[in-house]
Amino acid sequence: MSIAINKxxxxxxxxxEFPVHAVQNVDLEINSGExxxxxxxxxxxxTTLLNLIGGIDTPSSGSVMIDGKDIAELNERQLIGFRxxxxxxxxxxxxxxxxxxALENVEFVMQLQGLSSAECRxxxxxxxxxxxxxxxxxxxxxKLSGGQQQRVAVARALAPRPRxxxxxxxxxxxxxxxxxxxxxxMQQLNSEEGTTFIFSTHDQRVIKRAKRVIVFEDGQLxxxxxx
Amino acid sequence: xxSARVEGHSRTSRLLLIIKLAWRNLWRNRLRTGxxxxxxxxxxxxxxxxxxxxxxxxxxxxxxxxxWQTSHLQISQRHYxxxxxxxxxxxxxxxxxxxxxxxxxxxxxxxxxxxxxxVASARxxxxxxxxxxxxxxxxxxxPIDSHMSDGSWLTLEGRKPIVVSAKTASRLKLMLGxxxxxxxxxxxxxxTGAAFRVQGIFASPSSEFDESHVYVRDEDLRAAAGVQGxxxxxxxxxxxxxxERSQVEQIKAALQAVxxxxxxxxxxxxxxxxxxTLIGQMATSNAVVLVxxxxxxxxxxxxxxxxxxxxxTREFGVLMAVxxxxxxxxxxxxxxxxxxxxxxxxxxxxxxSVLMAVLQSTGISLxxxxxxxxxxxxxxxxxxxxxxxTYQWVFVAVMVVSVLAAMYPARQILKQRxxxxxxxxx
Ligand SMILES: Nc1ncnc2c1ncn2[C@@H]1O[C@H](COP(=O)(O)OP(=O)(O)O)[C@@H](O)[C@H]1O
Ligand SMILES: [Mg+2]
Numbered sequence: 001m002s003i004a005i006n007k008x009x010x011x012x013x014x015x016x017e018f019p020v021h022a023v024q025n026v027d028l029e030i031n032s033g034e035x036x037x038x039x040x041x042x043x044x045x046x047t048t049l050l051n052l053i054g055g056i057d058t059p060s061s062g063s064v065m066i067d068g069k070d071i072a073e074l075n076e077r078q079l080i081g082f083r084x085x086x087x088x089x090x091x092x093x094x095x096x097x098x099x100x101x102a103l104e105n106v107e108f109v110m111q112l113q114g115l116s117s118a119e120c121r122x123x124x125x126x127x128x129x130x131x132x133x134x135x136x137x138x139x140x141x142x143k144l145s146g147g148q149q150q151r152v153a154v155a156r157a158l159a160p161r162p163r164x165x166x167x168x169x170x171x172x173x174x175x176x177x178x179x180x181x182x183x184x185x186m187q188q189l190n191s192e193e194g195t196t197f198i199f200s201t202h203d204q205r206v207i208k209r210a211k212r213v214i215v216f217e218d219g220q221l222x223x224x225x226x227x
Numbered sequence: 228x229x230s231a232r233v234e235g236h237s238r239t240s241r242l243l244l245i246i247k248l249a250w251r252n253l254w255r256n257r258l259r260t261g262x263x264x265x266x267x268x269x270x271x272x273x274x275x276x277x278x279x280x281x282x283x284x285x286x287x288x289x290x291x292x293x294x295w296q297t298s299h300l301q302i303s304q305r306h307y308x309x310x311x312x313x314x315x316x317x318x319x320x321x322x323x324x325x326x327x328x329x330x331x332x333x334x335x336x337x338x339x340x341x342x343x344x345x346v347a348s349a350r351x352x353x354x355x356x357x358x359x360x361x362x363x364x365x366x367x368x369x370p371i372d373s374h375m376s377d378g379s380w381l382t383l384e385g386r387k388p389i390v391v392s393a394k395t396a397s398r399l400k401l402m403l404g405x406x407x408x409x410x411x412x413x414x415x416x417x418x419t420g421a422a423f424r425v426q427g428i429f430a431s432p433s434s435e436f437d438e439s440h441v442y443v444r445d446e447d448l449r450a451a452a453g454v455q456g457x458x459x460x461x462x463x464x465x466x467x468x469x470x471e472r473s474q475v476e477q478i479k480a481a482l483q484a485v486x487x488x489x490x491x492x493x494x495x496x497x498x499x500x501x502x503x504t505l506i507g508q509m510a511t512s513n514a515v516v517l518v519x520x521x522x523x524x525x526x527x528x529x530x531x532x533x534x535x536x537x538x539x540t541r542e543f544g545v546l547m548a549v550x551x552x553x554x555x556x557x558x559x560x561x562x563x564x565x566x567x568x569x570x571x572x573x574x575x576x577x578x579x580s581v582l583m584a585v586l587q588s589t590g591i592s593l594x595x596x597x598x599x600x601x602x603x604x605x606x607x608x609x610x611x612x613x614x615x616x617t618y619q620w621v622f623v624a625v626m627v628v629s630v631l632a633a634m635y636p637a638r639q640i641l642k643q644r645x646x647x648x649x650x651x652x653x
Contacts, residue, residue, distance in 0.1 A: 056548045056645040077552070084550020095545040099251035109549050111244045114237030156549075 088157030147178025271575030279611030316456030344411030544648025568629025
């Protein structure tokens, strides 16, 4: 499975008179199983790029091809299905549902997919154990630390066995130790489950762990290197 | 087949998931939900009490009119109904009396001789309907024997006793033992009269009825007026719900079938059509009260659902991002509102029925108003009356409004796309 981005452009015409070119003319290819960091200063277009690839935003021009198919051609229902079944999202603020326990949060998307409750329970327990939260499964997010919540978010993102995971500054709110732990977990899942990880960051510690680093500036791709 | 069943099963489990989420979301802001529930509970208690007393008052009016005036059914000759001439007696009472005696639904019936005339004392006179009855039979179908303010109800012994109302007694300055003269036209169209002695004084809830009726024994009236037959048979049924006409109509049809075609059986709504329209009036006024209340409640729900939905814009964006369909998000918001409505309605109904149980045992005294209401035939103590159907209507109305109230907030959220929703700061 591969992601092929072609002359991707996103321009915002917000309230200001000047259009903002959040992403400009980007060409990029990401292959299955990669562990990619997108770095760049704040406002450089990282979030916009991830949203476009994940199908929660639509490009102004250019295309995002998943396995050779342009996601712009999906209708709204298909797009929702695409996100639910193939994309995992991890957000800077964790964005767990506050009324559900860690376990229920992880089960949630699988339940939306219509998996049996036994299957949901089995997979959620397995993932929470992998991220080291076997003892915290029945706690609601408010009872967990930031690092623990983000690990729940990782488990939630991976639960429906997505083809790739979009993580927008997943460690921005975490301390050094939690950051290291989270990266260990993401790398482990990347190799164990073969899931593609694409994450944005401006944290040097995170960049060091990535196999491939893409540098963004003013919406443009400045550098793309493997390390 | 199998996959359809699996699909159906997972659809149910997804719905359960949404309802679980909605239920937990409802209690996220306990204070806000609690305040709204308190509004609903107190509002419903007020509404149910109002409807209960309104229904109680109408029911009381109808019950009083039936027990004192119309009974459930009356049989008379058709001509008598057009023109109450003393000679228009029931053509053939025998099959009717037999049918009534055999029916287990009939509590009692009274055969009456009715004559329009004047009652006169030494001081004054008034036009009245003179009702000649068998004292025992009349006491079964009418509460009159237990509503004597002075003296006693008619008895079989004694010479020409008469029972008059307290109103008539005071107008004519009568006391127990006073002599009155009844004047009327006999069967030969001659004016004639007879003297009676006051044996008892009664008071019914209706001042109008009291002013216009006096009671004597049927044999005394027959002798004085020269009447052979009876003018009217009044029938009281055992357990008739007076808001429910079907039982009465059924028995009416059965009686009409055995009667002579010249005699007519009428049920109470036919005898007093105005009384029957009260039931419709009551339903209308109850509906108005309910609609006003649920409308106010609906705006309250719209308000708190708007707050609840807009403070969670980003969360809905995340739900859309992770693959929740718009229909599912819509269902989530509607479920939250519906659950709020259901909890409010159930608590409100429980609280109302407790309040009703208390008021039904204490009653509410109308005090000074009672004199005025006497004209409408209402008792001085009122007891609220709330049927199961009323509670069901309240529940349905609250649920419908709760669901409708969620539409606007839900549509506001669904207009947004996930990125927009997520970029909203909270
Ligand atoms: N919804 C939006 N409306 C208008 N401008 C936006 C919107 N989202 C992002 N932008 C602008 O696009 C640019 C790139 O933003 P973003 O992708 O969030 O960058 P980053 O994630 O690297 O900080 C910024 O200048 C930002 O102000
Ligand atoms: Mg960003």
